[in-house]
Amino acid sequence: MRLVRPGAANLRSLLAAAATLFVVLASAAADDPYAPARVEMVRTIEEIANAASGGATPRVLDARVLDAMRRVPRHDFVPADLKDQAYEDRPLPIGYGQTISQPYIVALMTDLLRLPPGGRALEIGTGSGYQAAVLAALGYEVYTIEIVPALAEQAAARLVATGFGAVEVRQGDGFFGWPDKAPFDGIVVTAASPQIPPPLLEQLKPGGRMVIPVGAAFLVQQLMLVEKLPDGTIRTDALLPVAFVPLTRQE
Ligand code: SAH
Numbered sequence: 001m002r003l004v005r006p007g008a009a010n011l012r013s014l015l016a017a018a019a020t021l022f023v024v025l026a027s028a029a030a031d032d033p034y035a036p037a038r039v040e041m042v043r044t045i046e047e048i049a050n051a052a053s054g055g056a057t058p059r060v061l062d063a064r065v066l067d068a069m070r071r072v073p074r075h076d077f078v079p080a081d082l083k084d085q086a087y088e089d090r091p092l093p094i095g096y097g098q099t100i101s102q103p104y105i106v107a108l109m110t111d112l113l114r115l116p117p118g119g120r121a122l123e124i125g126t127g128s129g130y131q132a133a134v135l136a137a138l139g140y141e142v143y144t145i146e147i148v149p150a151l152a153e154q155a156a157a158r159l160v161a162t163g164f165g166a167v168e169v170r171q172g173d174g175f176f177g178w179p180d181k182a183p184f185d186g187i188v189v190t191a192a193s194p195q196i197p198p199p200l201l202e203q204l205k206p207g208g209r210m211v212i213p214v215g216a217a218f219l220v221q222q223l224m225l226v227e228k229l230p231d232g233t234i235r236t237d238a239l240l241p242v243a244f245v246p247l248t249r250q251e
Helices: 008-031 035-052 063-071 080-085 103-113 130-137 149-161 198-202
Strands: 092-095 098-100 120-124 141-146 168-171 184-189 204-214 221-228 234-242
Touching: 035 063, 035 103, 063 103, 063 130, 080 092, 092 149, 103 130, 103 184, 103 204, 103 221, 120 130, 130 141, 130 149, 141 149, 149 168, 198 204
Parallel strands: 120 141, 120 184, 141 168, 184 204
Antiparallel strands: 092 098, 204 221, 221 234
16 A cells, blocks of 8 residues: 655645646636626626516526527627627627617527527628527527628628637628528517518518517617417517617618
8 A cells, every 4th residue: 555645746746736726717717707797797687587577578588598698708799999898788889880789688589589499590680790699509590691791791700700600691681581591480680670571571480480670760669579370370569669770771
C-alpha cells in the first residue's frame, strides 16, 4: 500500500489544480458575461406575462420558450454600441429605420405559435435575426425573409456566427411567403400589415398557426392569432395592442 503524504510536491499540484479550476471558471464567465442579465431578462418576461395575460394571451409561457430565450445571445444581435442594453425588455434600433423586437413580444409570439416538435416555421421580417435564432434554438426548421438586402445579409452572417446557420435567410418581399418551402406549421410576421397577406394564409398547414400584427403603419396594431383549423376554416383572435414597424412592399 502506498500512503500519500501531504508533502511540498502534493501541495504544489493541489495549487496547480486550484489555479486551473479558477482559469476554467473565469473563462466560462468571460465566454458569456451576459448570462446573468439574460436570466434576469427572462424573469422580467415571466412577470409581464403574468400581469398582462387575459383571453387568449397565455399566462404561463412555455418553459421551452423561456429556456431558448436564456440561451440565445441577444447581445450578438444588436449593434455593438447597444450591447449593454441588449437585455432590457425593449426594442432597440438595428439601422435602416428598423428594430429588434422587445424580448417579451418575441417570447409571446414564439409561445403562441405552439409549433410541433421539429416543426417548420416561416418568419417574415428577419431584422436582426434574433427571433429566427430563438425559433432555431427550439429545434424548429426556420425560414426567414427580409426585405432590406443589407439586413438580410447581416442577419445571415450573424446566425452563422452564433451557431444558428441552419436558418435559411432570403431577401425579398415576405408578403408572398416562401411557396417552395410551404406548407408551414407556423408563420410569424414581425412587421405590421393592414391585412393578413393571403399568400401566407395559403401557405399555412391545416392545424397551423400564424401570429401577426394587423393594423395601420405607425399606429397601434392588434397582435392577431390566426388559426387554420384542420378543415381549412380560418379563425382569428385579437390578442393585444402592439407597435411594430410596417410591412413594406417591394416595388
Ligand atoms: N424579427 C426581427 C425584428 C423585425 S423588425 C428581429 O428579431 O430582429 C421588422 C423587419 O421586417 C424589418 O427588418 C423590416 O425591414 C422587415 N420587413 C418589412 N417589410 C417586409 C416585407 N414585406 N418582407 C420582409 N421583410 C419586411
